[in-house]
Amino acid sequence: MLELVIVIIILGIVAAIAVPRLSRGSQGAAEAALMQTLVVARNALDLYVAEHGGQLPQIQFITASLTAYSNEAGTAFSGLKTDKCYFGPYLRMPPPPLPVGRRKGNVGIAESDGPMVGWIYDEAAGTIRANCDDDEVDAAGVQYNKY
Known part of the structure; x- marks a missing residue:
């Protein structure tokens, strides 16, 4: 019986140490996913601008602009490359959910x-x-909306 109590106490100590570290690890992974998603999306925007004569995608077409083939004006889109829609796509799929x-x-x-x-x-x-x-920050106190 005494051995069982000692084992339970040891397991409690291990859990008290491990659980906070595991939760910090998952938060760090979410922050890394946010940074990576922003890098990929920003690079896609840069490529779009380079191929469309310095023109940025219009907000109403932003997802299609980055995930489909588009014409030079950025107003016609196609899932397949055509003689009119031959720029892009810049992303394989829309940005993932906010992490x-x-x-x-x-x-x-x-x-x-x-x-x-x-x-x-x-x-x-x-x-x-x-x-x-603005009050949503990472472990270092940096605002997520400033990444």
Whole structure:
């Protein structure tokens, strides 16, 4: 009986040490996923701009602009390369769900916050960022929306 109590105490100590470390590990993975998603999306925007004469994708076409073939004006799209739609695609699929913050899991891209919006695209500036509030920060205190 005494051995069983000692084993239970040891397991409790191990759990008290391991669980916080595991939860920090998953948060670090989510932050890394956010950074990687933003790098890929920003590179896709840069390629789009380079191929479309310096023109940024319009907000109403942002997903199609990055995931389909497009014409030079960026207003016609096709799943297949055609004689009119031959630029792109720049992403194989739309950006994944937002991996951090209160809007975690949201997938939409918009110019401002709204239902299911995970990513904010500023058409005038050509930037994309996480749809997170200023008080949502990583382990180092950096705001997710400033990544």
